[in-house]
Amino acid sequence: MFNAQRISSRARKLSLAVAAGALLGTSALSGCSVANSGEAGGGSGAPAAAGDTLRVVLQQEPPTLEACDANLTSTGIVDRSTITEPLIERNPTSGELEPKLATEWSSDDDQTFTLKLREGVKFHDGSDFTAEDAKATIDRAVNSKIGCDVEGYVFGDDDLDAKVVDDYTLSVKSKKKDPILPLRLSFLEVVPAETSATEKVREPIGTGPYQLDQWTAGQSIDVSAFADYWGEQPAFKKANYQWRSEASVRASMVTAGEADIATGLSPEDNIGELGVAYPNNETVALRMHDNAAPLNDIRIRQAVNYAIDQETITKSLYGGRDKPAAQLVPEGVVGHNDSLQIWPYDLDKAKALVEEAKADGVDTSAPIEFVVRTAQFPRIQELSQVIQQNLSDIGLKVDLKMLETSQQLKYQVRPFPESDNALMVMIQHGNQAGDAAFTVDQYMTTKGAQSAFGNEEMDKLIAKADQATGEDRQKDFEEVFKYQNEKLVQFAHISHQTGMLGISKSVSYEPNSSSGDELRLAEATPAS
Template identity: 60%
Template structure:
């Protein structure tokens, strides 16, 4: 199959509507300028866009840009991929690559733009693209994108000439261009043996200054190959409390606020949008008492999903029955969420105990601070509900760095049974990106699997069209019947806070990559 596009300049990508945030008047943000419509140098029509995040990015390393807290700043702002997925249509659009085709069962050929430079003035070419792929996928850097998107197999990359790149896979891969949309391209001068704090990219902005713990500033890249963004500067700050972020919007101290809850106080300045995020407990199914499927089933029956959604999120979320929401290839519309039945949960725990399962062994719910609105409250409710089912449950709230140690291989060891509260977003639009990392026996974020399930997953990965859809539908059904590694809770609806000074319509990708070029001032 082949895809070919031609564009002289980059056109704006579809966006989606956001939500509102908060802040207290005592926060030291008054010195930041409010977005306005005064022209600057003629290339744009505004000065500064001010954004408040839920947390400071742990890194800006390009190969970690699929992490939400990094990608929301970096992706398509500072760095760019070869191709990008349109979050509204699901189609792949050209970016640094203008066309691509599958030239054999295992080889794809990409034609690249010849008019792009990195923000430091070095040229973008096939050598830079090959270097980026090799650095992120084939090295020992342990980039999150490797485990999340590419798995264990290396890629063979070849810069045929300045504008021609070939990528060869070990086995046929019908969605390789989609995978490459997660790789942000960096120049060959980038350190290949260590992750970098502030990478160079080809995007409409460059990193100007990062004051750790305080503020991060991007400045417009005046040599950008595409259309110039409206704002000359983007300033990021971070506040963990949703009510604070919302107050910053209502008081005019920020223009965009991320990760708001429905009752954080943004009012009419809060915009709802479908964010493709699914919240679930991922259980270590090889450690007692979670190594007994009856206990894992009991966990599912013990969770009052509707009660959590209604009480904490004003009914805005949807009870989940699987890892991906509607709209993702492979979503199984026939699956129903586990019913809330405490008596059935208690009976399963009692049955397991009668058979010698040590159900009194501690289960620790591990959750990340500020991961999403009301995460602490949800975690406390989950602890109480699992306790009501007769399980011994403790709650451990951790920061981002600690959470990654539970989330990614190699996992934290010698802490007993863990029920990790995860928030998984499938921005790629295909179930394989969720299944490979969370369900295979060697998946980067999987703590349980079987050889039989691995075989089903491998067979599904090479299918296309309706056969691919049906295969992943079966996989999600099999997970619920035979594996039960997860207790699914909800498919979330995001909220972004936006002042009347700026125009922006959020989409399903906005929580992971907030594209500043798609935000414009209101005259």
């Protein structure tokens, strides 16, 4: 039986936190202090003394720490497996699924899965984790109407039927056969059952090795080791996050001993021997919308692809570390199509397509709004300016809009802002799950959360691939990526990226392919 007293006590705590968040509204954007935070001018503005505190400097302030939005890089890099934890965790090196808050899972039909949950786990408010919390997390993130980013990113329109079998057993059923449902569940960060199901919560209560202490909006975030954590205690008792948009500034903070880890760097930032490269599975591309001329004509979208010199961009801006991309997923992801070639750089061909479309009545002089997120990855502004010039060279009018995270996210996920102008958005997509379903379901279906458009034939191809297993799954997704390049052309691919962290000599941390999306602080230790 469930402990009613436990639930009542926890409900009171959460209701107060939610109420405080509601009163503060958009304080993250205004610079005001938020719930559980000190005044913006004091508290944790300066990092605590090095030694027992791990100091991290990020590219940007998280727009929120809402657990159901943790698949967003700017949120997940703080949340995932640090403050909150999933039921199942994917090993970023081996790709294997590993136990986390669920210790085992099984299914007889690839549709209904039974999960055994870990006992003895406590939330940061002192309450016990049970199957009720796991069910509520699924209902809130997947089945509710609060607009969790993970819903569109991982689950789409389909709800899940989660049922409590007993305190530590959960049954989860999908609407149709879904052989990778456990992999999908690895994207859900667990929160208490009493967390609001009607609005998002800026500061979550989790079960992770660190608990959120203080968020001084516009300045820093402080976390501390959770004394009642079910696993091993992390080596650092505290951690402090700050953010600086300039990569060279982040690098200098590490070299000057003001930070221990800096994200989003490149060798050009003068990080020297403290720069540690890692295999990043992020892909950069342009997502073109068909809402208005001239991008509503496939010939213009093809021309955009021909006009971008991927080889020169990756060599001149990224020192040859990044690789030109022909599709949204890199090698190693199930469904990657080895036979696809990058579009050749051919200005004459691009100009000819623009002229052909113009002759047929397409308004090729209509402006294209080019939306880019400031500081999303190294040298993004220079890259955007190069692309703007490339497209101007073929006769297209491109208006570059560099936006902060909170504003750019409006263009990232449906519903997109209405505009009389054609939209083109710079995206950075990382398929951490290792299966193409997590790319195409959201980016290529007609109703995908991050898809600008699609068609019936593409939807059929994706539905077929989603149901397949083994070699058939690989072949079916290969066909999806081929169809995108030949028939749909929603994307102009730029590059498959590599990542780099700045890591001080006083800290030992080995980055992996997920480090850009979830920086697991518990894996960092003082250097010996």
